[in-house]
Amino acid sequence: MSDTNVNLAELIGSRICHDLISPIGAITNGLELLEMVGAVQGPEMELISGSVGSAGARIRFFRVAFGSAGDQPLGRAEVTELLNDVERAGRVRLNWHLTEAVPRNQVKLAFLAMMCCESAMPFGGDVTIENTGDSWTVSGMADKLNLDNDLWKNLPSGRFANSVKPAQVQFALLPETAASMGRRIAAETTSTRVVIRF
Template sequence: MGQSNINLAALIGSRICHDLISPIGAINNGLELLGMSNGQTGPELDLISESVGNASARIRFFRIAYGAASAQPLGRAEVVSILSDSMDGGRLKAVYGPLDPQPRWAVRMAFLAVQCLETALPYGGRIEIACTDGTWDITGHSAKQSVDSSLWGLLKGEGVNELAPAHVQFALLPEVAADAQRKISTQLLPDRLTIRF
């Protein structure tokens, strides 16, 4: 996959997220109007509202991870909000360290790394995202891990015979890193997994 293909895939990702966020927002607005107009509440509306909130959060996350990236800065509050909303109610918690705005391309790489760690931490845990002097460390902490060596090999440039859609982040992150002239390194320890770029 060359640079032009990465850019095309990112534009497609941006387009899909952009087109989906509007109807999901409209559904959420409709639910709020239903609640205000006749005071309807109940488990059915709560379930719909929760599902819409989860879908909106994931689309915001995907828009950064799979959408077009640039040097445009993303503020801490926005990144923390996206991470918090997308992991709300899940087994994983993410802690975002950088205090200053960071370039969108770097946050994109961090989000792809977060997804790689999510795959390896199915029992839950804590993901810490740090950036020191331009070097990013995304570390997952958990006593229980499920590391697929062939997927993690992709991050080091090794090939894989077949890739499931749920694991596309493992193939995309090295390509995005190469475009950004960054090298990925990993550290796999019994209690923590780190992706550095």
């Protein structure tokens, strides 16, 4: 994948997320109005509301992970609020161990790395994101991991023996996006832990 292809993928990601977030927001507002007037109540409303909230959180997360990103800063409060919303809809606990604002393009790399870790934890676990100086570490821990050895072994090079499936697109994008920013990916795995550094 060339830099041009990475940029095109980012533009497509931004466009899709931009076009979807508005109707999701409108549905959320409509549900709030229905709740205020007491028009609809019960488990059905909770199911719809929870599903819409989950969809909105994932779209906002994908907008950072897959969309175009510059060096404008993202603050801790904004990132942790987003990750808390995403965490509510999944099985993985997300721990953002940064206190300062960081450039959006670096958060993008962290989110792609988080998605790689998350893919190895179908039964849940913890993903921790840390930054020391200019170095990032994203680590995932779980009692039981499900590792695709081809993806993890070849993540640093971005050249995989098998075709990358849609659910694995983060593995293809992470090394290419990092390279476009002058960074290299390192990855290591054990039976209970996966670590990505850049």
